[in-house]
Every structure is written in C-alpha cells, then in structure tokens.
Amino acid sequence: MKAFVFPGQGAQFVGMGKDLYETSPLAKEMFEKANEILGFRITDLMFEGTDEDLRQTKVTQPAIFLHSVILAKTMGADFQPNMVAGHSLGEFSALVAANALSFEDGLKLVYKRALAMQKACEMNPSTMAAVLALADEKVEEICASITDEVVVPANYNCPGQIVISGSDKGIDKACELLLAAGAKRALKLKVGGAFHSPLMEPAKVELSEAINSTEFTTPICPVYQNVSTIAETDPTTIKANLIAQLTAPVKWTQSVEHMVADGATEFIELGPGSVLQGLVKKIAKDVVTSGKQ
Numbered sequence: 001m002k003a004f005v006f007p008g009q010g011a012q013f014v015g016m017g018k019d020l021y022e023t024s025p026l027a028k029e030m031f032e033k034a035n036e037i038l039g040f041r042i043t044d045l046m047f048e049g050t051d052e053d054l055r056q057t058k059v060t061q062p063a064i065f066l067h068s069v070i071l072a073k074t075m076g077a078d079f080q081p082n083m084v085a086g087h088s089l090g091e092f093s094a095l096v097a098a099n100a101l102s103f104e105d106g107l108k109l110v111y112k113r114a115l116a117m118q119k120a121c122e123m124n125p126s127t128m129a130a131v132l133a134l135a136d137e138k139v140e141e142i143c144a145s146i147t148d149e150v151v152v153p154a155n156y157n158c159p160g161q162i163v164i165s166g167s168d169k170g171i172d173k174a175c176e177l178l179l180a181a182g183a184k185r186a187l188k189l190k191v192g193g194a195f196h197s198p199l200m201e202p203a204k205v206e207l208s209e210a211i212n213s214t215e216f217t218t219p220i221c222p223v224y225q226n227v228s229t230i231a232e233t234d235p236t237t238i239k240a241n242l243i244a245q246l247t248a249p250v251k252w253t254q255s256v257e258h259m260v261a262d263g264a265t266e267f268i269e270l271g272p273g274s275v276l277q278g279l280v281k282k283i284a285k286d287v288v289t290s291g292k293q
Contacts, residue, residue: 098223138178265288
C-alpha cells in the first residue's frame with residue numbers, strides 16, 4: 001500500500017517549484033492563481049528570492065504548501081494514495097491532495113495560519129530545540145519538571161529525535177538538564193518561535209474560527225493526523241484535530257507506526273527536501289521510501 005507524505009516548515013529552498021512552473025501548464029496556472037489569492041508574487045520569492053525571504057513564516061508555509069500540493073495535482077492518475085499524512089504544516093497539503101479541502105481554501109487557511117503563528121511568536125520570545133539520543137519518556141519527564149517556564153515536547157520525529165518547544169528561558173533550562181541526563185545533543189533551532197506549544201494559543205483561537213467556517217469533505221483516502229496519529233476520514237474530526245495541532249505535539253513517529261500497521265509498504269514524499277524519507281526509514285526500516293520535488 002502506498003502512503004504519500006508531505007513535509008513541514010524547514011524544508012524550503014530557493015528555486016523550489018521552478019521546474020514545475022516551467023514544465024507543466026497546470027502547475028503554472030495553479031501558481032499564478034496562488035499569487036492572485038495571496039496578493040503578492042510568492043513565485044518570485046520561491047524561484048529567485050533569498051534564504052532570508054523564504055525563512056519568514058508568512059512565506060515559508062504557503063511556499064511549502066504550494067510546492068507539495070501542486071506536485072500531487074500534476075501527477076494526475078499516478079497520484080493514487082491508500083493513505084496520506086503531513087508533518088505539521090504538511091497536514092494541510094495532505095488534506096488538499098486527498099480532496100478533503102479545495103486548493104483555494106487550503107491556501108487561504110495556510111496563509112492565515114502563518115500570519116497568526118508569526119503574530120503569536122512576536123508576542124512571546126520563544127524557540128525550539130532538537131534533542132538527540134534520549135528516550136521520549138526522559139524528555140517528557142524533564143520538560144514536566146520545569147514549572148516556572150513553558151517547555152513541552154513538540155515533535156516526536158523518530159526514535160531518539162524529539163523537538164521541544166517553549167519560552168527562551170524554558171528551552172535554555174531544559175537543554176542544560178537534557179544534556180546532563182545523557183542527551184547526545186540539545187540544539188536550539190533557527191525558528192520564529194515555540195510552535196506546537198501552549199504559546200501558540202492566540203494563533204489557535206484565530207485559526208479555529210477560519211477552519212470552522214471552511215467547508216471540508218470526506219477525503220479520497222484516510223488521513224493520519226499529527227494529533228490523533230490514526231486514520232481519519234470524518235470532516236468534523238479532521239477539523240478538530242487540525243485546530244488542536246497548533247498547541248499539541250506532532251506525533252510523527254506514532255503516525256508512521258500506525259500507517260505501517262495498517263498496511264503501508266511504500267512512502268512517497270511530495271514537496272521540497274527529503275527530511276520525511278529519512279525519518280520514515282528510522283521509524284520503519286523495511287518500507288520503501290522515495291520522493292518527488
């Protein structure tokens with residue numbers, strides 16, 4: 001069974017999507033439609049911008065979404081997923097690719113999400129850090145022991161790799177304790193703020209209204225969502241999980257494990273980079289992985 005997976009923030013690169021734009025009339029049409037919806041030429045930033053341009057959350061998120069979704073749509077009959085999943089932002093790409101959400105509505109929600117998250121980041125100086133080679137339970141225990149600052153597990157990426165999220169002071173304190181507990185590394189990431197933590201609550205409030213007033217339909221295949229980690233097809237449940245995702249951890253390890261348990265033997269990553277292929281291989285050694293960008 002084929003599982004198509006879609007990357008999240010951090011996978012962007014200058015020049016992303018340019019080949020698609022130049023070789024596929026459908027891709028060109030969809031990119032131009034996106035420029036119109038967003039009110040600025042995101043294609044210029046994607047194809048010829050700088051790393052700095054692409055690092056702004058309000059550009060990064062729609063850029064990765066567009067690259068991923070347009071790849072899926074230009075595959076035509078070759079895109080026949082038995083299941084889909086996306087990492088954080090990639091969940092929106094997965095939902096549009098699986099026809100649970102229209103391209104236009106998906107793009108509007110992603111842009112709204114990016115602006116709301118950017119705003120939440122500006123309200124509270126916060127960050128994230130990658131923790132390597134420490135048991136999930138130990139990371140959870142250390143985060144829970146810090147009670148005077150916000151610090152929580154945010155991404156369960158693969159066994160031995162968790163990303164934590166929180167206030168600047170909370171992350172500094174946690175990194176110190178995690179290294180003392182035997183983590184190989186506890187490395188602060190270059191991100192705008194504490195994604196998938198309680199500090200994203202203002203963004204969640206803003207986005208929940210937009211998601212609830214958008215029409216979702218039953219997808220063409222099950223979507224394994226970051227929050228529940230299991231196969232979802234009910235539009236109401238999908239919406240609720242999508243809203244919860246902003247302040248809840250991305251349970252990627254558990255999602256992939258459930259996809260494999262449900263029969264996935266091949267994982268195809270659609271979008272920039274190859275991060276998810278690497279993570280999938282660490283979670284499930286025997287599956288076949290490939291990518292399209």
